[in-house]
Amino acid sequence: MDFIIQKGLAQLRGIPFYPVIQARSKYELIDMTLTVIGVAFEEVSKRAPDLKREISTWNDGRRCSLGVLPMGPYITLEKREDRIHYLGKRKIDPHMTFLFKNLDSAVLVLTAQMSAHQALAESRMLLDGQVSYGMELNRALAIVETYLFPQFILNKIFKRSPTLNAYELLTKGIIYAAMGPALLKNGLKCAIKKQ
Template sequence: MTATNTVGQWRPREKPFKKFVVASAMLALGSAMETAAILDEDVRKEVETWKDPMTVMFEVLPAGPYMVLEKKGGRLRYLGTKKAAADLVISFKTLEGAFLVMSAQIGTPQSYAEHRATLKGDVSSAMSLIRCLNIVQAYLFPKIISQRVLKRVPPMSLKKHAIRAVIYALGVPYGLRKL
Protein backbone atom coordinates (compact mmCIF):
# COMPACT_ATOMS: atom_id res chain seq x y z
CA MET A 1 0.00 0.00 0.00
CA THR A 2 1.28 3.46 -0.76
CA ALA A 3 1.33 6.29 1.69
CA THR A 4 1.31 10.05 1.39
CA ASN A 5 3.86 12.43 2.80
CA THR A 6 3.08 15.69 4.56
CA VAL A 7 2.43 17.68 1.38
CA GLY A 8 0.00 15.15 -0.08
CA GLN A 9 2.27 13.63 -2.73
CA TRP A 10 2.42 9.89 -3.23
CA ARG A 11 5.61 8.08 -2.39
CA PRO A 12 6.41 4.53 -3.44
CA ARG A 13 6.11 1.71 -0.98
CA GLU A 14 9.19 0.19 0.56
CA LYS A 15 10.72 -2.82 -1.18
CA PRO A 16 12.74 -4.55 1.55
CA PHE A 17 13.43 -7.75 -0.42
CA LYS A 18 14.86 -5.91 -3.43
CA LYS A 19 16.89 -3.63 -1.18
CA PHE A 20 18.28 -6.68 0.67
CA VAL A 21 19.21 -8.41 -2.61
CA VAL A 22 20.95 -5.29 -3.96
CA ALA A 23 22.81 -4.66 -0.68
CA SER A 24 23.91 -8.32 -0.50
CA ALA A 25 25.07 -8.28 -4.12
CA MET A 26 27.03 -5.07 -3.52
CA LEU A 27 28.68 -6.67 -0.49
CA ALA A 28 29.68 -9.73 -2.52
CA LEU A 29 30.83 -7.62 -5.47
CA GLY A 30 32.89 -5.24 -3.32
CA SER A 31 34.59 -8.07 -1.44
CA ALA A 32 35.25 -9.96 -4.67
CA MET A 33 36.72 -6.81 -6.28
CA GLU A 34 39.15 -6.40 -3.39
CA THR A 35 40.23 -10.04 -3.58
CA ALA A 36 40.46 -10.08 -7.38
CA ALA A 37 42.64 -6.95 -7.33
CA ILE A 38 45.15 -8.97 -5.34
CA LEU A 39 44.93 -12.33 -7.14
CA ASP A 40 43.99 -11.60 -10.76
CA GLU A 41 46.67 -10.06 -12.95
CA ASP A 42 44.20 -8.41 -15.35
CA VAL A 43 42.27 -6.68 -12.55
CA ARG A 44 45.51 -5.66 -10.86
CA LYS A 45 46.79 -4.06 -14.10
CA GLU A 46 43.53 -2.14 -14.54
CA VAL A 47 43.58 -0.87 -10.95
CA GLU A 48 47.21 0.25 -11.37
CA THR A 49 46.06 2.71 -14.06
CA TRP A 50 43.75 4.50 -11.60
CA LYS A 51 44.99 7.60 -9.83
CA ASP A 52 46.15 7.08 -6.25
CA PRO A 53 44.21 7.75 -4.03
CA MET A 54 40.86 7.21 -5.72
CA THR A 55 37.46 6.42 -4.27
CA VAL A 56 34.64 4.74 -6.21
CA MET A 57 31.06 4.58 -5.00
CA PHE A 58 28.05 2.71 -6.32
CA GLU A 59 24.78 4.09 -5.02
CA VAL A 60 21.09 3.47 -5.44
CA LEU A 61 19.08 6.67 -5.48
CA PRO A 62 17.51 8.18 -3.47
CA ALA A 63 18.71 6.57 -0.22
CA GLY A 64 21.01 3.63 -0.83
CA PRO A 65 22.32 1.00 -0.50
CA TYR A 66 25.92 1.94 -1.27
CA MET A 67 29.20 0.20 -2.11
CA VAL A 68 32.49 2.05 -1.64
CA LEU A 69 35.89 1.01 -3.02
CA GLU A 70 39.14 2.89 -2.46
CA LYS A 71 42.51 2.63 -4.14
CA LYS A 72 45.13 3.87 -1.72
CA GLY A 73 48.81 3.04 -1.60
CA GLY A 74 48.47 0.99 -4.78
CA ARG A 75 45.90 -1.36 -3.23
CA LEU A 76 42.15 -1.60 -3.80
CA ARG A 77 40.04 -1.97 -0.68
CA TYR A 78 36.34 -2.49 -0.14
CA LEU A 79 35.31 0.10 2.46
CA GLY A 80 31.78 -1.11 3.06
CA THR A 81 28.26 0.19 2.68
CA LYS A 82 28.47 3.70 4.13
CA LYS A 83 28.02 6.66 1.78
CA ALA A 84 31.29 8.52 1.20
CA ALA A 85 32.74 11.31 -0.92
CA ALA A 86 34.03 9.73 -4.12
CA ASP A 87 35.99 10.61 -7.25
CA LEU A 88 33.86 8.27 -9.35
CA VAL A 89 30.16 7.72 -8.58
CA ILE A 90 27.92 5.27 -10.40
CA SER A 91 24.32 5.96 -9.43
CA PHE A 92 21.42 3.67 -10.18
CA LYS A 93 18.37 5.87 -10.66
CA THR A 94 15.97 3.42 -9.02
CA LEU A 95 16.06 0.37 -6.81
CA GLU A 96 14.41 -1.61 -9.63
CA GLY A 97 17.25 -0.73 -12.03
CA ALA A 98 19.87 -1.74 -9.49
CA PHE A 99 17.97 -4.96 -8.75
CA LEU A 100 18.00 -5.96 -12.43
CA VAL A 101 21.77 -5.45 -12.67
CA MET A 102 22.72 -6.92 -9.29
CA SER A 103 20.52 -9.99 -9.76
CA ALA A 104 22.13 -10.61 -13.19
CA GLN A 105 18.93 -10.11 -15.17
CA ILE A 106 20.60 -7.45 -17.32
CA GLY A 107 24.23 -6.50 -17.83
CA THR A 108 26.00 -3.25 -17.07
CA PRO A 109 26.08 -2.13 -20.74
CA GLN A 110 22.33 -2.66 -21.09
CA SER A 111 21.77 -0.75 -17.85
CA TYR A 112 23.59 2.29 -19.23
CA ALA A 113 21.90 1.97 -22.62
CA GLU A 114 18.49 2.01 -20.91
CA HIS A 115 19.49 5.03 -18.79
CA ARG A 116 19.09 3.12 -15.52
CA ALA A 117 22.41 4.44 -14.21
CA THR A 118 24.45 7.63 -14.35
CA LEU A 119 28.13 8.36 -14.01
CA LYS A 120 29.82 11.23 -12.21
CA GLY A 121 33.56 11.39 -12.70
CA ASP A 122 36.25 10.46 -15.22
CA VAL A 123 34.91 8.34 -18.09
CA SER A 124 38.23 6.56 -18.74
CA SER A 125 38.40 5.48 -15.08
CA ALA A 126 34.81 4.29 -15.34
CA MET A 127 35.64 2.18 -18.40
CA SER A 128 38.54 0.63 -16.52
CA LEU A 129 36.22 -0.07 -13.58
CA ILE A 130 33.70 -1.73 -15.91
CA ARG A 131 36.46 -3.97 -17.31
CA CYS A 132 37.31 -4.99 -13.74
CA LEU A 133 33.63 -5.60 -12.96
CA ASN A 134 33.30 -7.83 -16.02
CA ILE A 135 36.20 -9.99 -14.85
CA VAL A 136 34.85 -10.18 -11.29
CA GLN A 137 31.34 -11.01 -12.49
CA ALA A 138 32.82 -13.84 -14.57
CA TYR A 139 34.30 -15.20 -11.32
CA LEU A 140 31.09 -14.79 -9.34
CA PHE A 141 28.53 -16.08 -11.84
CA PRO A 142 28.29 -19.49 -13.50
CA LYS A 143 29.17 -19.46 -17.20
CA ILE A 144 25.54 -19.68 -18.35
CA ILE A 145 24.69 -16.46 -16.47
CA SER A 146 27.95 -14.75 -17.43
CA GLN A 147 27.19 -15.31 -21.11
CA ARG A 148 23.87 -13.53 -20.69
CA VAL A 149 25.09 -10.44 -18.80
CA LEU A 150 28.60 -9.92 -20.20
CA LYS A 151 29.37 -8.90 -23.76
CA ARG A 152 32.40 -11.19 -23.78
CA VAL A 153 33.13 -13.79 -21.12
CA PRO A 154 36.85 -13.87 -20.25
CA PRO A 155 38.44 -17.31 -20.77
CA MET A 156 38.78 -19.31 -17.54
CA SER A 157 42.08 -21.16 -17.20
CA LEU A 158 42.80 -23.58 -14.38
CA LYS A 159 44.52 -20.75 -12.49
CA LYS A 160 41.41 -18.58 -12.85
CA HIS A 161 39.23 -21.40 -11.52
CA ALA A 162 41.53 -21.53 -8.48
CA ILE A 163 41.13 -17.75 -8.06
CA ARG A 164 37.35 -18.23 -8.30
CA ALA A 165 37.52 -20.77 -5.45
CA VAL A 166 39.54 -18.34 -3.30
CA ILE A 167 37.07 -15.52 -4.00
CA TYR A 168 34.16 -17.74 -2.97
CA ALA A 169 35.90 -19.23 0.07
CA LEU A 170 37.72 -16.19 1.45
CA GLY A 171 36.95 -13.02 -0.49
CA VAL A 172 33.20 -12.81 -0.12
CA PRO A 173 33.04 -13.96 3.54
CA TYR A 174 35.92 -11.58 4.34
CA GLY A 175 33.69 -8.72 3.22
CA LEU A 176 31.19 -9.51 5.95
CA ARG A 177 33.54 -7.91 8.47
CA LYS A 178 32.92 -4.56 6.74
CA LEU A 179 29.27 -4.43 7.78
Protein backbone atom coordinates (compact mmCIF):
# COMPACT_ATOMS: atom_id res chain seq x y z
CA MET A 1 0.00 0.00 0.00
CA ASP A 2 2.81 2.43 0.89
CA PHE A 3 4.48 1.68 -2.44
CA ILE A 4 1.32 2.67 -4.32
CA ILE A 5 1.08 5.93 -2.38
CA GLN A 6 4.76 6.71 -2.98
CA LYS A 7 4.39 6.00 -6.70
CA GLY A 8 1.32 8.25 -6.88
CA LEU A 9 3.13 11.06 -5.07
CA ALA A 10 6.12 10.73 -7.40
CA GLN A 11 3.81 11.13 -10.40
CA LEU A 12 2.11 14.11 -8.77
CA ARG A 13 5.46 15.79 -8.13
CA GLY A 14 6.26 15.40 -11.82
CA ILE A 15 3.47 17.81 -12.80
CA PRO A 16 4.81 21.11 -14.18
CA PHE A 17 4.65 23.96 -11.66
CA TYR A 18 3.99 21.51 -8.79
CA PRO A 19 6.02 23.53 -6.23
CA VAL A 20 4.07 26.69 -7.08
CA ILE A 21 0.73 24.88 -6.81
CA GLN A 22 1.78 23.27 -3.52
CA ALA A 23 2.93 26.59 -1.98
CA ARG A 24 -0.24 28.40 -3.10
CA SER A 25 -2.42 25.61 -1.70
CA LYS A 26 -0.65 25.80 1.67
CA TYR A 27 -1.03 29.59 1.70
CA GLU A 28 -4.78 29.37 1.04
CA LEU A 29 -5.22 26.63 3.66
CA ILE A 30 -3.39 28.73 6.27
CA ASP A 31 -5.33 31.86 5.32
CA MET A 32 -8.64 30.04 5.75
CA THR A 33 -7.56 28.38 9.01
CA LEU A 34 -6.34 31.65 10.53
CA THR A 35 -9.72 33.19 9.70
CA VAL A 36 -11.48 30.34 11.51
CA ILE A 37 -9.17 30.77 14.51
CA GLY A 38 -9.81 34.53 14.59
CA VAL A 39 -13.58 34.01 14.54
CA ALA A 40 -13.23 31.20 17.11
CA PHE A 41 -11.34 33.54 19.47
CA GLU A 42 -14.23 35.99 19.21
CA GLU A 43 -16.94 33.36 19.77
CA VAL A 44 -15.15 31.53 22.59
CA SER A 45 -14.38 34.80 24.40
CA LYS A 46 -18.12 35.61 24.37
CA ARG A 47 -19.14 32.31 25.96
CA ALA A 48 -16.33 30.46 27.76
CA PRO A 49 -15.69 31.49 31.37
CA ASP A 50 -12.17 30.01 31.42
CA LEU A 51 -11.09 32.20 28.47
CA LYS A 52 -12.73 35.21 30.11
CA ARG A 53 -10.69 34.51 33.26
CA GLU A 54 -7.50 34.14 31.20
CA ILE A 55 -7.93 37.47 29.40
CA SER A 56 -9.28 39.40 32.41
CA THR A 57 -5.77 40.59 33.30
CA TRP A 58 -5.00 41.78 29.78
CA ASN A 59 -5.11 45.54 29.36
CA ASP A 60 -7.82 46.91 27.05
CA GLY A 61 -6.62 47.58 23.54
CA ARG A 62 -3.93 44.88 23.56
CA ARG A 63 -3.46 43.64 20.03
CA CYS A 64 -1.97 40.29 19.10
CA SER A 65 -1.22 38.97 15.63
CA LEU A 66 -0.60 35.52 14.22
CA GLY A 67 1.09 35.17 10.87
CA VAL A 68 3.55 33.41 8.62
CA LEU A 69 6.94 34.66 7.47
CA PRO A 70 7.89 36.16 5.08
CA MET A 71 4.70 37.45 3.40
CA GLY A 72 1.73 36.34 5.48
CA PRO A 73 -1.11 35.64 5.81
CA TYR A 74 -1.81 37.40 9.12
CA ILE A 75 -4.71 37.96 11.51
CA THR A 76 -5.02 40.49 14.32
CA LEU A 77 -6.96 40.10 17.56
CA GLU A 78 -7.75 42.86 20.06
CA LYS A 79 -8.94 42.67 23.67
CA ARG A 80 -11.77 45.11 24.36
CA GLU A 81 -13.69 45.06 27.64
CA ASP A 82 -14.06 41.37 28.54
CA ARG A 83 -13.81 39.92 25.02
CA ILE A 84 -11.42 39.37 22.16
CA HIS A 85 -12.35 40.90 18.82
CA TYR A 86 -11.12 39.64 15.46
CA LEU A 87 -9.90 42.67 13.50
CA GLY A 88 -9.30 40.96 10.18
CA LYS A 89 -6.75 39.42 7.87
CA ARG A 90 -3.90 41.86 8.29
CA LYS A 91 -1.31 42.93 10.81
CA ILE A 92 -2.68 46.04 12.56
CA ASP A 93 -0.13 47.61 14.93
CA PRO A 94 0.22 44.59 17.26
CA HIS A 95 1.83 44.64 20.71
CA MET A 96 2.85 41.01 20.21
CA THR A 97 3.05 38.73 17.18
CA PHE A 98 3.43 34.97 16.78
CA LEU A 99 5.20 34.33 13.49
CA PHE A 100 5.50 30.89 11.96
CA LYS A 101 8.89 30.52 10.31
CA ASN A 102 7.44 29.03 7.13
CA LEU A 103 4.28 27.63 5.56
CA ASP A 104 5.13 24.04 6.55
CA SER A 105 5.38 24.91 10.26
CA ALA A 106 2.11 26.82 10.08
CA VAL A 107 0.34 23.90 8.37
CA LEU A 108 1.41 21.53 11.17
CA VAL A 109 -0.01 23.74 13.91
CA LEU A 110 -3.07 25.09 12.15
CA THR A 111 -4.26 21.67 10.97
CA ALA A 112 -3.91 20.30 14.54
CA GLN A 113 -1.01 17.98 13.79
CA MET A 114 1.07 19.76 16.45
CA SER A 115 0.21 21.99 19.40
CA ALA A 116 1.29 25.61 19.57
CA HIS A 117 3.24 24.75 22.75
CA GLN A 118 5.26 22.14 20.86
CA ALA A 119 5.81 24.49 17.92
CA LEU A 120 7.24 27.11 20.28
CA ALA A 121 9.44 24.50 21.95
CA GLU A 122 10.75 23.29 18.57
CA SER A 123 11.41 26.88 17.41
CA ARG A 124 8.90 26.65 14.57
CA MET A 125 7.42 29.95 15.74
CA LEU A 126 8.97 33.29 16.59
CA LEU A 127 7.66 35.70 19.18
CA ASP A 128 7.88 39.40 18.37
CA GLY A 129 7.01 41.32 21.53
CA GLN A 130 6.96 40.70 25.26
CA VAL A 131 7.44 37.09 26.28
CA SER A 132 4.75 37.39 28.97
CA TYR A 133 2.22 38.52 26.33
CA GLY A 134 3.24 35.57 24.17
CA MET A 135 2.71 33.05 26.95
CA GLU A 136 -0.67 34.57 27.78
CA LEU A 137 -1.75 34.34 24.14
CA ASN A 138 -0.47 30.76 23.96
CA ARG A 139 -2.60 29.81 26.98
CA ALA A 140 -5.61 31.56 25.43
CA LEU A 141 -5.00 29.72 22.15
CA ALA A 142 -4.96 26.41 24.03
CA ILE A 143 -8.36 27.26 25.54
CA VAL A 144 -9.76 28.17 22.11
CA GLU A 145 -8.42 24.89 20.67
CA THR A 146 -10.17 23.05 23.51
CA TYR A 147 -13.52 24.48 22.43
CA LEU A 148 -12.80 24.28 18.70
CA PHE A 149 -11.49 20.73 18.23
CA PRO A 150 -13.16 17.40 18.99
CA GLN A 151 -11.73 15.23 21.79
CA PHE A 152 -9.77 12.82 19.55
CA ILE A 153 -7.77 15.75 18.13
CA LEU A 154 -7.23 17.22 21.61
CA ASN A 155 -5.83 13.85 22.73
CA LYS A 156 -3.29 14.11 19.91
CA ILE A 157 -2.10 17.69 20.40
CA PHE A 158 -2.05 17.98 24.20
CA LYS A 159 0.07 15.95 26.61
CA ARG A 160 -2.85 15.94 29.02
CA SER A 161 -5.98 16.61 27.06
CA PRO A 162 -8.44 18.84 28.87
CA THR A 163 -11.55 17.22 30.29
CA LEU A 164 -14.71 19.25 30.02
CA ASN A 165 -17.56 19.13 32.51
CA ALA A 166 -21.22 19.13 31.40
CA TYR A 167 -21.46 22.94 31.35
CA GLU A 168 -18.28 23.25 29.27
CA LEU A 169 -19.52 20.58 26.84
CA LEU A 170 -22.77 22.50 26.45
CA THR A 171 -20.76 25.68 25.87
CA LYS A 172 -18.69 23.83 23.25
CA GLY A 173 -21.89 22.81 21.44
CA ILE A 174 -23.16 26.39 21.50
CA ILE A 175 -19.83 27.60 20.12
CA TYR A 176 -20.01 25.01 17.32
CA ALA A 177 -23.52 26.25 16.46
CA ALA A 178 -22.37 29.89 16.51
CA MET A 179 -19.29 29.35 14.32
CA GLY A 180 -21.20 28.96 11.02
CA PRO A 181 -23.13 32.24 11.23
CA ALA A 182 -20.05 34.04 12.60
CA LEU A 183 -17.90 32.85 9.69
CA LEU A 184 -20.62 33.88 7.23
CA LYS A 185 -20.88 37.32 8.84
CA ASN A 186 -17.09 37.70 8.74
CA GLY A 187 -16.97 36.62 5.08
CA LEU A 188 -19.63 39.14 4.12
CA LYS A 189 -17.83 41.86 6.09
CA CYS A 190 -14.59 41.11 4.21
CA ALA A 191 -16.40 41.04 0.84
CA ILE A 192 -17.99 44.44 1.51
CA LYS A 193 -14.62 45.95 2.52
CA LYS A 194 -13.04 44.78 -0.77
CA GLN A 195 -15.66 46.61 -2.87
